Amino acid sequence: GESVGLHLPTLSVQEGDNSIINCAYSNSASDYFIWYKQESGKGPQFIIDIRSNMDKRQGQRVTVLLNKTVKHLSLQIAATQPGDSAVYFCAEKGGSSNTGKLIFGQGTTLQVKP
Amino acid sequence: DTGVSQDPRHKITKRGQNVTFRCDPISEHNRLYWYRQTLGQGPEFLTYFQNEAQLEKSRLLSDRFSAERPKGSFSTLEIQRTEQGDSAMYLCASSHGQLNSPLHFGNGTRLTVT
Numbered sequence: 001g002e003s004v005g006l007h008l009p010t011l012s013v014q015e016g017d018n019s020i021i022n023c024a025y026s027n028s029a030s031d032y033f034i035w036y037k038q039e040s041g042k043g044p045q046f047i048i049d050i051r052s053n054m055d056k057r058q059g060q061r062v063t064v065l066l067n068k069t070v071k072h073l074s075l076q077i078a079a080t081q082p083g084d085s086a087v088y089f090c091a092e093k094g095g096s097s098n099t100g101k102l103i104f105g106q107g108t109t110l111q112v113k114p
Numbered sequence: 115d116t117g118v119s120q121d122p123r124h125k126i127t128k129r130g131q132n133v134t135f136r137c138d139p140i141s142e143h144n145r146l147y148w149y150r151q152t153l154g155q156g157p158e159f160l161t162y163f164q165n166e167a168q169l170e171k172s173r174l175l176s177d178r179f180s181a182e183r184p185k186g187s188f189s190t191l192e193i194q195r196t197e198q199g200d201s202a203m204y205l206c207a208s209s210h211g212q213l214n215s216p217l218h219f220g221n222g223t224r225l226t227v228t
Binding site: 031032034036041042043044045046049051089091093098099100101102103104105106107 | 118145147154155156157158159162164169170205207209213214215216217218219220221222
């Protein structure tokens with residue numbers, strides 16, 4: 001069945017460094033991927049998305065890379081700040097689904113050290 | 115604030131009681147989703163509405179769970195005869211009807227069943 005997973009449960013980085021959070025997915029038919037940030041006590045917050053016809057997409061301080069060959073997704077955060085500390089989830093939409101529902105991985109906790 | 119609104123934020127109930135949660139989506143969004151999230155896990159899909167029609171339900175949604183969206187705007191999720199295993203964060207999300215639109219989440223209702 002479908003599954004989305006993240007490689008590391010916790011990532012600790014120094015403030016100002018770049019962060020890279022990885023995600024592997026198993027459904028090769030998935031055509032849409034999203035990264036969410038979740039702070040304690042809050043719902044997931046949309047960061048950036050990418051469609052399967054793209055390899056890279058950039059936002060403000062964030063970049064998402066998609067490697068369909070190895071079914072791998074990554075989120076890069078430039079100049080990581082204390083406010084970036086949160087749990088990060090990747091999510092995918094199945095290629096056969098027209099409901100728009102997302103399947104989430106388990107999350108990676110990003111800890112930013114001052 | 116024009117984001118997704120959920121009420122209540124917290125609910126403590128005794129086993130066997132019924133509870134009802136409310137979600138008000140972003141006004142122009144016609145798609146509405148309910149997810150459940152337990153500690154340390156990513157959100158799990160429960161059910162999906164397109165306007166007032168409930169078009170998909172997860173196998174996670176037992177007979178004790180019912181969701182409605184009577185006028186295609188707000189939605190309610192009711193859990194009957196609550197069990198301790200129902201303790202979780204219940205998240206609501208909404209999106210546009212276009213293909214590959216990101217889901218926007220509320221801050222959830224945290225349910226504790228004692």
